[in-house]
Amino acid sequence: MPWNDNAGPGPWGSPPPDDGKKDGERSRNEGPRPGGGPGAPPPPIDVNALLDRLTQTLRRTFGGPGRQRAIAGSVLGLVALWALSGCYVVQPKEQAVVTTFGAYTRTAGPGLRYHLPFPIERAELVSVTATQALDVGGTAAAPVPDERLMLTGDENIVDLSFTVQWRVSDAAKYTFNVYEPDAVIKDVAESAMREVVGKTALTPILTTGRGQLQAETKRLMQQILDRYDIGVSIQNVNIQTATTPGPVLEAYRDVQRAAQNAQSAANNARGEAAQITQAALGYREQVVREAAGDAARFNQVYEQYKLAPAVTRERLYIETMQRVLASSNKVIIDSKGANAPVILPSDTFRPRTSISNAAAAEGAVR
Secondary structure, three states: OOHOOOOEEOOOOOOOOOOOOHHHHHHHHHOOOOOOOOOOOOOOOHHHHHHHHHHHHHHHHHHHHHHHHHHHHHHHHHHHHHHHHEEHHHHHHOEEEEEEEOOEEEEEOOEEEEEOOOOOOEEEEEEOOOOOEEEOEEEOOOOOOHHHHEEEEOOOOOEEEEEEEEEEEOHHHHHHHOOOHHHHHHHHHHHHHHHHOOOHHHHHHHHHHHHHHHHHHHHHHHHHHHHHHOOOOEEEEEEEEEEEOHHHHHHHHHHHHHHHHHHHHHHHHHHHHHHHHHHHHHHHHHHHHHHHHHHHHHHHHHHHHHHHHHHHHHHHHHHHHHHHOOOOOOOOOOOOOOOOOOOOOOOOOOOOHHHHHHHHHHHHHO
16 A cells, blocks of 8 residues: 555655664764654644645545446435435324424324434324223232222222223324323323222222223323323223222121121111001001091981981980890890799800800810
């Protein structure tokens, strides 16, 4: 190479003459040479000569005009490839967030798009139509106790896990407004569920109140995420499991049994009270109607009495005696020619029902 050729001058000037003397001998006999020892002034540099030598070197390296054109074409090809590297395709389910030197510039929709090549502009593709899901509390195979255990409104503990379904509604906000948006969504979901559970009793959570719990959690999550301006839309909240923790399960069952017994006793008491009330109302109605009937009969008798007092008194006497003597045993004795005392059997005046029972018992013995 020219700069290694000792025959001619190098790009930094000609080498110092060597007359066979060592440096020590030269320094003792001839004194310091220019630019050769400590404290000596540096030799002057000829800038024009240096540029001329550099130009000649480049010409010898890259050859003639044909080779220069090839190199220029290669450079232009590389520039063209660099410019074409800004072409990209956005799928129908995506949006592209374009940044210029790291700052947000625009959002591009689906199709063939172009941005200035790197490092001027960059495009980040974000899925905006696909529904994404995250689990809070883990899964059945891998539970996360710290996320599952929650305190209810009636100071009980519930073991609850749920899934949140969401999608991106604004790609630019989702990319730039919040750091690690997925982690933020999970934290907001857990916080919202704990707040709603903290206002709800345990029994509705375990039985019929899950729908309301899910709807309230979804509403609260969307409200919080809108304040963060994260560009996310909550699609659904599904409770996967809601049970009582194992260590307190038996105690909770005892409480449930006691509550069921209390409810059963209250229902029985209400049933008996309803029966007594109905009987009292029926008795009252009966007494009122009988009294009304008696009063009506009395008025009728009174009207007849005013028309014929003697006949009415005799009829009342006969009717009264008929009611009195109808259910009693009667013995008729003809007193004509009877001087001796009459002796009657011992069961003569026994009530008829007793006589009938005694006869039936005697027949059964026979």
